[in-house]
Every structure is written in structure tokens, then in C-alpha cells.
Amino acid sequence: MPAPIRLRELIRTIRTARTQAEEREMIQKECAAIRSSFREEDNTYRCRNVAKLLYMHMLGYPAHFGQLECLKLIASQKFTDKRIGYLGAMLLLDERQDVHLLMTNCIKNDLNHSTQYVQGLALCTLGCMGSSEMCRDLAGEVEKLLKTSNSYLRKKAALCAVHVIRKVPELMEMFLPATKNLLSEKNHGVLHTSVVLLTEMCERSPDMLLHFRKLVPQLVRILKNLIMSGYSPEHDVSGISDPFLQVRILRLLRILGRSDDDSSEAMNDILAQVATNTETSKNVGNAILYETVLTIMDIKSESGLRVLAINILGRFLLNNDKNIRYVALTSLLKTVQTDHNAVQRHRSTIVDCLKDLDVSIKRRAMELSFALVNGNNIRGMMKELLYFLDSCDPEFKADCASGVFLAAEKYAPSKRWHIDTIMRVLTTAGSYVRDDSVPNLIQLITNSVEMHAYTVQRLYKALLDDISQQPLVQVSSWCIGEYGDLLVSGQCEEEEPIQDEVLDVLEGLLVSNLSTPVTRGYSLTAIMKLSTRFSSDANSVVSIYGSSIDVELQQRAVEYNALFKKYDHMRFYSEHCCFVQILPALQVQSTHPPCFTGSIYTSSLFYRFNLHVLYYLVSLLFQANDLLDLLGGNDVVPVIQTTLPTKPASAGGELLDLLGDLSLSTYSKNGLKIEFTFERANPNPNIAVITIHATNTTEADMTEFVFQAAVPKTFQLQLLSPSSNIVPALNQGSVTQVIRVLNPQKQQLRMRVKLTYTHKGSPIQDLAEVNNFPPQSWQ
Amino acid sequence: MIKAILIFNNHGKPRLSKFYEHYSEDTEQQIIRETFHLVSKRDENVCNFLEGGMLIGGSENKLIYRHYATLYFVFCVDSSESGLGILDLIQVFVETLDKCFENVCELDLIFHVDKVHNILAEMVMGGMVLETNMNEIITQVDAQNKMEKSEAGIAGAPARAVSAVKNMNLPEMPRNINIGDISIKVPNLPSFK
Numbered sequence: 011m012p013a014p015i016r017l018r019e020l021i022r023t024i025r026t027a028r029t030q031a032e033e034r035e036m037i038q039k040e041c042a043a044i045r046s047s048f049r050e051e052d053n054t055y056r057c058r059n060v061a062k063l064l065y066m067h068m069l070g071y072p073a074h075f076g077q078l079e080c081l082k083l084i085a086s087q088k089f090t091d092k093r094i095g096y097l098g099a100m101l102l103l104d105e106r107q108d109v110h111l112l113m114t115n116c117i118k119n120d121l122n123h124s125t126q127y128v129q130g131l132a133l134c135t136l137g138c139m140g141s142s143e144m145c146r147d148l149a150g151e152v153e154k155l156l157k158t159s160n161s162y163l164r165k166k167a168a169l170c171a172v173h174v175i176r177k178v179p180e181l182m183e184m185f186l187p188a189t190k191n192l193l194s195e196k197n198h199g200v201l202h203t204s205v206v207l208l209t210e211m212c213e214r215s216p217d218m219l220l221h222f223r224k225l226v227p228q229l230v231r232i233l234k235n236l237i238m239s240g241y242s243p244e245h246d247v248s249g250i251s252d253p254f255l256q257v258r259i260l261r262l263l264r265i266l267g268r269s270d271d272d273s274s275e276a277m278n279d280i281l282a283q284v285a286t287n288t289e290t291s292k293n294v295g296n297a298i299l300y301e302t303v304l305t306i307m308d309i310k311s312e313s314g315l316r317v318l319a320i321n322i323l324g325r326f327l328l329n330n331d332k333n334i335r336y337v338a339l340t341s342l343l344k345t346v347q348t349d350h351n352a353v354q355r356h357r358s359t360i361v362d363c364l365k366d367l368d369v370s371i372k373r374r375a376m377e378l379s380f381a382l383v384n385g386n387n388i389r390g391m392m393k394e395l396l397y398f399l400d401s402c403d404p405e406f407k408a409d410c411a412s413g414v415f416l417a418a419e420k421y422a423p424s425k426r427w428h429i430d431t432i433m434r435v436l437t438t439a440g441s442y443v444r445d446d447s448v449p450n451l452i453q454l455i456t457n458s459v460e461m462h463a464y465t466v467q468r469l470y471k472a473l474l475d476d477i478s479q480q481p482l483v484q485v486s487s488w489c490i491g492e493y494g495d496l497l498v499s500g501q502c503e504e505e506e507p508i509q510d511e512v513l514d515v516l517e518g519l520l521v522s523n524l525s526t527p528v529t530r531g532y533s534l535t536a537i538m539k540l541s542t543r544f545s546s547d548a549n550s551v552v553s554i555y556g557s558s559i560d561v562e563l564q565q566r567a568v569e570y571n572a573l574f575k576k577y578d579h580m581r582f583y584s585e586h587c588c589f590v591q592i593l594p595a596l597q598v599q600s601t602h603p604p605c606f607t608g609s610i611y612t613s614s615l616f617y618r619f620n621l622h623v624l625y626y627l628v629s630l631l632f633q634a635n636d637l638l639d640l641l642g643g644n645d646v647v648p649v650i651q652t653t654l655p656t657k658p659a660s661a662g663g664e665l666l667d668l669l670g671d672l673s674l675s676t677y678s679k680n681g682l683k684i685e686f687t688f689e690r691a692n693p694n695p696n697i698a699v700i701t702i703h704a705t706n707t708t709e710a711d712m713t714e715f716v717f718q719a720a721v722p723k724t725f726q727l728q729l730l731s732p733s734s735n736i737v738p739a740l741n742q743g744s745v746t747q748v749i750r751v752l753n754p755q756k757q758q759l760r761m762r763v764k765l766t767y768t769h770k771g772s773p774i775q776d777l778a779e780v781n782n783f784p785p786q787s788w789q
Numbered sequence: 790m791i792k793a794i795l796i797f798n799n800h801g802k803p804r805l806s807k808f809y810e811h812y813s814e815d816t817e818q819q820i821i822r823e824t825f826h827l828v829s830k831r832d833e834n835v836c837n838f839l840e841g842g843m844l845i846g847g848s849e850n851k852l853i854y855r856h857y858a859t860l861y862f863v864f865c866v867d868s869s870e871s872g873l874g875i876l877d878l879i880q881v882f883v884e885t886l887d888k889c890f891e892n893v894c895e896l897d898l899i900f901h902v903d904k905v906h907n908i909l910a911e912m913v914m915g916g917m918v919l920e921t922n923m924n925e926i927i928t929q930v931d932a933q934n935k936m937e938k939s940e941a942g943i944a945g946a947p948a949r950a951v952s953a954v955k956n957m958n959l960p961e962m963p964r965n966i967n968i969g970d971i972s973i974k975v976p977n978l979p980s981f982k
Contacts, residue, residue: 018900025899061903068806068902070818090937097906104811127933137915138809162929165919173915199920206917245922247877254921257874297873332836337872368835 014047015040017061024069037071048079056083057094064098077102077109084116092120092128096135105141114144121151129155130166137170145174149181156188161197168192168203172210182211182218193228198245198252201232205258212265223266226273230280233259237284253294260284260301267309274310281306285318296326296334300341307345320345320352327359332368339363339374346381357382361391364398376406380413388421392431400438407442411435415447425458429465433482437472440479448481452488466493470507473515478524484532487516491536495543509544513537517551527560534563538570549574676780677763681708682737684717684765686780696754704737704745708769712737715767717747722760726752737767759783790916791875792850793820793865794909796898801825804860804898805905809916812844820844828854828861838872841865855879859895878921882912885923889930907933 015023020040027033044059060079067073080102083095103110113135120132133155136148152174155167175182185207192204208225211218236251236259245252263281267273284302289295299322306319323345326338339360346353360382363375376398383391392414399410414435422428432451435443455465469486477483490497490512498509507515519525519533537551552574555567677684685703706712715735721727732747753759761780766773796805803821812820823842831839833856841850845865853875854863862879866872883893889908890897898905911926912919920926 017903021900065902067814068803070803070814072814088940089933090940093907093933093937094903097903097910101807106811125936127929127936130929134910134914139811166914169914169917169919172917198922199925202921203917203919247881247921252921253877254874254918257871261871293873294877297871297877300873301871332834333838333873333876336836336838367832370836370838370840 014043014055014059014062016058017065020062021065033069034071037066037069041066041071045075048075053086057088057091060094060098064094064101067101073102077107081109081112081116084113084120089125089128092131096131099135100138104139110139110141111143114147117144118148118151121148121155126160126163129163133163133166133170137166137173140170140173140177142177145177146181149174149178149184153184153188156185156192161195161200164195165197165199165203168200168207172207175210175214179214182215185211186218186221193225193232198255202255202258205229205255205262209258209262209265212262219266223270223273226263226266226276229259229263229266230276233263233280233284237287248292248294249289250292250294250298253298256284256298257301260298260305264305264308267305269310271310277305277309278311278315281311282315282318285315285322290325290329293331293333296329296331300326300334300337304341307341307348316349317352320349320356324356324359327356327363332371335363335366336368336371336374339371339378343374343378343381346378350382354382354387357387357391361394364394369403372402373406376402376410376413380417383417383421385421385423388417388423389427392417396431396434396438399435404442407439408444411439411443411447415443415450425461426464429455429458429461429468433468433472436479436482436485437476440482443481448484451481451485455485455489456492462489462493463496465489466497470497470512470515473519477519477522480526480529483519483525483529487519487529487533487536490516491532491539494536494540498544509540513540513544513551516540520551520555527562530560530563531566534566534570538566541574676782677765677778679776680769680774682706682712682765682767684763686783688784696752696756698751698753698759700749700751702747702749704747705741705743706737706739707741709739710770711739712767712769714773715745716765717745718764718766719749720762720764721751722757724753724755724757725759728752790869791864791866791913791918792845792916793863794913795821795824795861795863795865796905797821797825797861797863798859798895799829799861801829804895805902805909807906807909807913809913816844824852824863824865825861827852828863837876853879855883857883860898878912878918881921881923882909885912885926888923888927904934 024033024036027036040062044063047055047059056079060076060083063073063076063079076098080095080098083091084099086092086095099110099113103113117132117136120128121136123129123132133152136144136152140148152167152170155163156171158164158167171185171188175185189204189208189211192207193201195201195204208222212222233256236256239251245255247253250256263273263277267277281302284298285306288298288302290299303319303322306315311319320342323338323342326334327342329335329338342353342356342360360375360378363371364379366372366375376395379391379395395410395414395417399407399414402410414431418428418431422431432454436451455461458465466489469482469489472482473486473490494512497512498507516533516537520530520537525533534552534555541549541552549571552567552570555563556571558564558567676686683705685705687701687703689699689701702717704715704717713736715732715737717729717732719727719729728750730748730750733745735745737743737745751759751761758781761783763778763780765776765778768774790809792808792810794805794807794809795803797803801822806817806821808817808820820842823844827839827842831854837854839852839854840848841852845852846867850865850867851872852863852865853872854861855876856862862883864875864879866875885908886893886898886905889904890901908926908930911929912921920929
């Protein structure tokens, strides 16, 4: 078997591949060679093979068959082998493979090796991918190394301890004694990692936090030395002495000083010193300043210091360096809740950042602008934000639009301004607004009664310009349907459309390719509503859609047509009981009485239910014959109670009230009349609540009145106690009793009724059957 | 904590990928591709911070990157790391690579991936910053490389020879030897009979 090629050769070969397929072929060939080499258990070349395998892994090819080989390399005595073996372990292995546990023993031996670099390798691997079991086993070794005087090992042990604590938090106590003199180290590497270790321990356990608070003076001293000491070539980065360590110490001070007055006071001086003395021309200085600002904001610093901090952030905003501006905006966003007024001072700069070319900065500036909006600056801010909405990238539009709506809702100075703003949003970013903004807007418009005319005119104009933005179109068609009469009534400030024009526009929506099915539904309903308000006939339009492919549209068109045909003469009772006007009232979701939301498209089922009620109400107007045809005659002569629902369209119109008025008198004999009324006023839709009212038209009272009822087996009946047993004469009063019927299978309700009472001294008994309950009561 | 360190070129080919949190192999490749997508769209003079892609933790994690010639160095960190500090760390990393490889270029990274990993291991361990002093890092890496070489045996002889020559302290060879004008008097030798 020829010697396996070197890594370099392999890389060179792969680079000559011109296509992905060629590369894959080469790699497969090499993988096969490596596999056979592994099988031969050749120690000499294992290292080389694993190195090649790692390279192929980086390119994305599967390399799991090398995992065991890594273990063998780790167990070898040579440093070269161990190095590649540990690297392979870190790249290829993880907790989920069982193989990794085999490493534990090797690592344990290596942690006690004579060569520091081997120990370093072991610590590194354990710190990168050690599982909880491994950490538990080896924590003792790590702790021992934490106390060694070798700074190279000490710093690695510190970070390894952090990993152990993250995996097995209970072991934190174990490392406590070793931390005693970590901070007295001179070596910056050890100092740095020790501060990381202390930070991790303080973040995890409040007890540790209390314990380490006494280190604050020491930390302050170290920080002071760093700042005051002269030029130290070892740790210098662009003229500042070890900025990484400074930043770490500042972060630890932040955690220690949070909500503790004494520590905060001890830090005040040094923080002020850092804030004023650090050079800001380079990124390093700004990094330290930024960390200082965050610390000042978090601890209980004195107010002068806080103002200094926010001013520093304000200065950052004007810096040329984009990175500084970005971090400044991020931290201002965090502080805007607590120090609102101070941040307000920089509002103009923040608003300018909206015009920046950088996407990350724009997003931060937008979020911050929304946080700064309040009642005083709403007009100015909204102007800027709307301008931003016009010109920003599509990825921002949705968030910006929602933000504008929220802000407008909270702080709108007037209704007209509010509606104007929303319209502006709809016209500029209409396709990006959220779905629920359409019903919200409709609700808003309905509430502002005095603005109806203005709104419908503006919406009509907007519709003429552009019909591509669906939310705008939906709101406009709803408004035109509702307030179309205002549009053509002569109140228009500009050129007034005539009825036909309006209908044409709505028709245009129906046929346009840009309209979604939902929008078409809106416009069809609007046309139908207008047919009552306008004198022109919208029938033809609606009936076309009776054969539309869209089921929803078809259903609506057919039902509207039916309404038109049957009750055509009702059309003109627009003042009193125009049922078509009731339609919006019926589409109620009674969350906010007395206003209503037109959530037509979410409740087409609901809508159909409403339409049935509508039919029923309408049919109540007609003679008994008609009703008999509808309900089916039987031997009991029904006497219809013609209660016209006269609720105007804009009233709360809760469905329950309308149903509550429904009554069906089903028994009338010998002067005793019994009326049934229905309610569905409870959360369970399967239960119908029927109330009977018994009245007596004769001159004598009916005493010992007992009402009994029986229902078919699929139903369950519950009779509550009656109001009394005496039905007074001459309609002077009535006896009421509540019946609850559970109808889980939604079948036609039938009831057999037995009445017993004493009239003029003689007992009377009667049986009757009631079959003609209206469908709404049991559906 | 640093979640991942990625180096890829302008076309998205990975030159180094180190993850400090576990992802499956497929996810790792997807993360590299997604990060390349996000980073390559950026203009030259915008800020170096980005929200992390969906695969690597979304908006909780930040991508901090620097573009050097043909390579992107991307560090994916969470909120506990100072963003500006990481920018400096990337700079230190690149300067260290420069010192170790002598005017580092992309080819060096391509052919010596394992060495780059070793250098990185001295700087970042378990997702946390270990050492930031460039000289310290280089000293450690050199010492370990020497150990490797001493183990290499015969096969390492050429490499050792090369490095021996490199380390030789030769005095500066004079470039121009200016002897000046020498007039050599040629004696009149009697012709041989």
C-alpha cells in the first residue's frame, strides 16, 4: 500500500477540480484510501490521514468514520499525534456520540502529563466539548491546575472551569477556594481569564455575588494601574494598555455594583476617570467607553455620572464610524425606558439616523424612534416616520406600519389626523400592513361619526388612483358601501361622483386581476348595500356572480339575489326596517358594544347563519299562509306574533337581542295562550333556552296550572320551576317557565306538551305537539 | 460567548470553521452558506454588525465581521460579548496570523488549515477569549511547533534544515562589492623557450 498522500497534496489536487462533481469524485477516492489505511492500523500515517479527513469535513463531506481514529491518536505518545487527535475530537465529536466518553481516561492522563503543552491540549479539548459526565469526572484535576503557578496552564484551567460550571452548576463550590488569589496574578492572560471565571460565577449564583463583592476595591486598583501605567509594549493595542482586560473588568464591576450602593460608590471615581480620560479616536477607546457607559447605566451611580454617560452616547451618535453609531443606538434603546428624558434630548440625531444608508443602523433608529414617540412630539415624529415609510426597504415596511398604527392609536391628537395618518400608511405601504389592521380601521372609522363624509371621500379618491393595495381597497369598498349616500349627497368638497361612477368603480374591483377573493367579497357586499341607498339598480352586477367559480362569491351573490327578488318592495323602506341595513348589525362579534367590527371575511359561516335569521325575520312580516308553507303545517294552529325588529343599523345589534325577540306562539285553546320565546344566551351552543308565557283571556283564573313537556330521545330536557301556578284572568298577568333543551345532534326540535289546570272548578287536561320550532332555535 | 468562528472567501468557500456549540454537520454547512449570504450583501462602508441568521440563533446572536482583501472573518457572538471588543479581537487574530505566516494570504490559510486551528486554539477556548497578547500567543505556538518537529524524526530532516537555515544568523551579505579600479602591473615575463 503506497504511503498516503500528504495533506498539502490533497489540497492541491482538490483545488484543480473544476466542477463540484469532480471535487466530489476526488474526495470519495481519497476517503476510500483513508478508510483502507485505517483498517490497516498503521500508526505512522494515521496523523496524516486524520488531518486530511478534517479538511474534507470542513468542505462539508461526511467524516464520522474518523472518530475512533482520533481517539487512537489521542492515546498515542507523540505530541504531533495528540495535537491532531484533539483537534479532530473537537471538530468531529460531541456529547451525543458515545465515543466521546472513551476520551475521559486519556484526558485524565494528559492533564497530569509532564509537558505543559500536552496538559494545555487536554484542557482545551475538555473546555470545548466536555460533556457533563466528563466534567464531573475531571473537575478535580481542573481545580488542581487552577492552583498551579504555571501561568500558561492556569489561564487555560480558568476557562475550562467556566465550561465545567456551565455544564454542571453544582460544582461551582468546588472552585471557590482556588479563586482566592487569582486576582493577584501579574500575568494579564491569567487575570483576563480569572475575571471571566469570576463573572460566570457571579452571574450564576447570588451567594457568590455577595462573596465576591469584597473584591471590588482590588478590581478598581487593577483598572487604575492599567489606565495610569505608561506605555507597555506587551499589552498595547493602538496606544491603550490591554483594552480587553479593561473591558472585562468593567463588565465584572457592572455585575457586582448592580443594586448595591456601597460597591457603586466605590466605583464612581474610576468610572468617571475612564469616561473622561479615554481617547476616542480609535475603536479600542470607544470599546472601553461603551462598556463604561453600560456600567454607569446599570449600577446605582450618581445622577451626574448618568448624564455624562448619556452625553457620551449622544456623542457616539455623531461619530463618523458606523460601528460606534450602531452600538450607541443599541444601548440608547436599552436605556430609553429608564432615562426617557435624557434620551429625548438626542431625538433629532436619532431621527437623522433614519436616513442613513446602513440597514442595521436604520433598523435600530426606527425602533428607537418608536420608543421616543410621546404626546408632545407625535406630529413631528410622525412626519419623519411616514417619510421613512415611503422610502425604506420592503423588509422594514411591515414593522414600520405596525409601529405607526400603534403610536397613532396611543397619541393621536385628533380623529382627523388619525384617519389621515392611517390612510397615508395604507396608500404608501398598503400591501405590507397586517391583516387585522383592516377591521381595526373600520372600527375606528365607524366610531368617528362626524368624519364619515370626509373619510369616504378621501377613500374614494384613493381608490380611483390605485387599486392594487388590498387593505386599502377593502377598507374603501366597505366605507363606500356603508356611507355611499354621503359620497353622492352633495357634501363633497371636490368633484362629486355620481352614483353610476361609484358603482363602476366597485364593479371594476370585482373584475380586476389585482383583487384577492377577500377584496371581491367586500366589493360585492358593498354593491349590494348601495343598491338600497342608491336609486340605480345593482341587481345585474350581483346576479352575474351567481355563477362565479369562487364559492364564497357565488353564495353571496345567490343569497343577495334571493333577497332582492323576494323582498324587492322592502328595498324602499329604508327609513324603518330595511333588512339590508340590518346586515352589518348582524355581522357582529360582540366584543366591544356598541361599536362593531366588520370582520366579514373571517366569519362567512357566521354570515350565513345571519342570513338565515334575516330570512326568518323577513318572513315574519307575511301572512300566516306563507309561514305555514315555510314551517310546515300541523293540527295546532299557530298564531304568529309579528314583532318587527326595528333596531337601527348602528345600534349594538347583538345577535342575542334579535333572537330574543323571536317568539312563536304555539298553543291557543279555550282562552289559554302559550307563547314560546327562544334564547341562546349561554356559552354552550347546543342548549336552547325556551321560555313559555302562559296567558289567560277568559274571565276566570286558571289555577293549579302545570306545564309538562317531553322530547325525543336524542334530546335532553330540563324544566325549571314556574313563576306561579295561577294564570290570572283577562291577560292580567302571565306564568313563565324556563325550559332548557340540550340538542347535541342538532336535530329538528319536537316537543310534546301536556297542560293541566283547573278552570272554573273543573280540571282540564290537554296534550299538544309542537313541531314548528324555528330552525335558529335548534341549529 | 462566541458561538462560532468562520473564515470564508469572497465566493463563500469555507477556509476555516470552528463551532463552539454543537450543530449537526448539515446544519454547520447551512450556517456557513447562510452567513455568507448575509455578509456578502453588505456594502463596504456600513457597520460591521449584523443580526444572526435564523439557523444560528436569530436576533439573539450577532454576527461581527471584518473583510480583509479576499477573506471574510466572521465571529458569531451572543449578547455577553462586547461588540467593539470582538472587532479588536479579529484584528489581533489577523495580525497574529500575519506574524506566524509572514505576510499571510489566502493560500496560507488554504494549505495550513491545521496550523490556523492551532493558533486559534491559543486565542479562543470553549467560546471564550483566552489570550489577547500577540507575542504570548506566538511564543506558545512556536514552542509547540518545535515539539512537533523534534518528534518528526528522519522525515522531518528537510523541514528542520530549512528552518535551521532560516534561523541562522548570517551577517548581511554585501550586495555590491566595489573594489574600485585596480591597475595590476603585469610583469614582463620572458617568453619560455
